[in-house]
Ligand code: HC1
Ligand code: SF4
């Protein structure tokens with residue numbers, strides 16, 4: 362332990378504690394911009410300076426030492442912080458009122474907190490075109506403050522290294538190497554960089570106006586479906602606590618917006634389990650292409666394509682649930698409704714930016730029609746609800762439409778890391794046993810740790826070594842061990858985003874300080890498992906609408922028609 366003095370308060374902290382953390386322990390707030398705990402700790406922006414003796418030092422990297430006397434609130438400190446922020450503002454495209462981060466911008470609130478009312482430094486400004494090349498992520502360099510938080514997330518957490526600092530001096534910008542368009546880089550579209558960005562320099566490629574246009578078109582039947590993780594996060598955009606479930610309100614809001622049908626992607630998650638569970642049982646029998654790797658996360662699929670192309674055959678051939686649902690809407694449902702599928706518009710509300718990219722992939726279409734026409738993030742949906750003037754918090758709960766409105770708890774848990782594996786095990790267990798069993802909760806695959814392993818013995822004695830992974834840095838580690846032959850699994854679930862879709866790049870942005878106090882991943886995944894518990898049916902194969910669609914239309918899991926509509930192949 363070391364003893365230090367902060368603003369006249371004597372405190373004892375563990376050796377190695379930074380002054381920033383020590384101050385937090387005693388309730389003294391020091392502002393930061395570039396700092397992201399455990400991800401980006403470069404002490405470059407200097408918004409967190411404190412006075413130590415005669416010197417001003419950045420507190421985020423300054424380790425507390427015995428006898429240190431620190432002052433955080435002196436004229437010198439306040440002036441220095443103001444200068445830091447004013448200099449950043451002098452090279453910032455300040456269009457706060459029309460910025461999509463208005464009121465959710467760390468730079469804006471820091472400038473306000475520091476009482477910056479006029480700008481002393483006006484000079485040359487960085488100029489660059491906005492990069493709209495990627496269907497998922499937009500880059501606006503003129504708003505970038507060079508904090509490096511996105512770079513650190515992409516490199517240290519995801520190990521993708523799609524973006525970095527390029528050029529030098531005043532010309533320094535953040536972008537892919539050689540300033541290539543983002544679409545031509547190795548970016549896998551996860552959007553974790555958006556969650557890390559303190560300002561509006563990175564955001565999703567918006568499709569809000571496309572949806573309003575389609576809804577206004579009387580010739581179109583506009584159908585929407587919502588991912589499992591959206592319902593446990595959307596409420597945050599309307600001031601509800603993190604981890605509030607708003608399923609019924611979300612459905613009501615979608616009807617008010619003007620969608621003709623409101624379906625649940627969770628239904629197709631159940632369907633994915635039927636297809637993928639069957640695929641797993643078959644691969645276990647033949648021993649081919651093991652481990653079976655989940656393919657519902659498009660960020661992960663692209664990561665495999667770039668980094669482990671020799672393992673593409675290990676990916677499940679199942680399309681992701683919302684793509685399966687899109688394919689069924691344009692076939693089974695279109696027939697039932699007697700509508701030409703060309704006049705149906707399928708919109709998916711997803712916690713994910715990578716799904717925007719995924720929906721445009723050729724591999725995910727049928728008869729020259731995209732299975733899903735548009736993907737909106739949770740944030741874009743919130744924006745539409747606000748634009749429509751809907752009083753979200755006071756909405757009465759409504760139910761999804763059928764035939765794609767009924768899902769089991771297994772479908773819901775897809776939204777959290779470990780959910781796909783658990784949902785699959787619930788079904789595979791009973792399919793293999795040929796009878797109903799009590800096994801519902803597979804706690805070994807739950808929790809937000811980056812890598813979890815479980816060995817599951819099936820009722821027929823077969824053993825499945827499973828790895829459940831979230832975050833691509835963790836996935837890279839496991840894949841390298843598999844390639845070296847040091848690990849042997851039969852089934853692997855990977856979600857690109859830390860925590861899984863609940864923490865996807867399209868989810869509400871939680872400011873950095875709240876993130877330091879509440880683990881958003883834990884709060885949202887608790888809501889997911891609560892929703893699972895609240896449902897009467899918790900195993901995909903017990904979903905009556907799933908049974909019906911096989912009886913009426915698909916035949917059986919992995920049938921010829923299933924393959925045509927619900928499966929695909931990713932090839933190098
Ligand atoms: Fe996900 Fe999925 S759970 S990928 O994890 O398989 O985005 O939420 O919709 O498709 O169902 C995301 C979430 C989502 C799909 C499902
Ligand atoms: Fe990196 Fe993901 Fe951002 Fe692409 S979307 S730049 S992969 S963090």
Ligand code: SF4
Nearest residue numbers: 658660713857858865
């Ligand atoms: Fe999208 Fe989920 Fe994958 Fe993140 S983990 S990229 S939110 S599918």
